[in-house]
Amino acid sequence: MAQLDKVLYTAHAHTTGGREGASRTDDGRLDIQLSPPGGAGKGTNPEQLFAAGYSACFIGAMKAVAARQKITLPQDLSVDAEVDLGPVGEVFGIAVRMTIHLPGMDKAAAQQLVDAAHQVCPYSNATRGNIGVQLTVA
Secondary structure: OOOOOOOOOOOEEEEHHHOOOEEEOOOOOOOOEEOOOOOOOOOHOOOOHHHHHHHHHHHHHHHHHHHHOOOOOOOEEEEEEEEEEEEEEEEEEOOOOOOOOOOOHHHHHHHHHHHHHHHHHHHHHHHOOOOEEEEEEE
């Protein structure tokens, strides 16, 4: 396991009740109800939160790579993330599919950017070799 050279930020969340509970960050910026995927509850679920977190982090990684390589990104870039939940033998697992939209960018250049971002994104590094991650440049 790789150790951090330096801690830049630490997120703190307090969760109760699991998938039928609630979660709140110590700064109050996130205060949500949770409900199981496909359930009748009004809250979100961990898979939706993971999809939002990974896609936002991936955009940040693309911006970092683009800045280093002096590439101008489209203002309307976006990522559509899907997180699947399902059985893996006797346990449960997740898989991720992300479609990256870089309107007006050359497809080959966009693919190179996505590949480089996948190497530096913290979520990509945390999941590499653990879950399936499929990245598609639209």
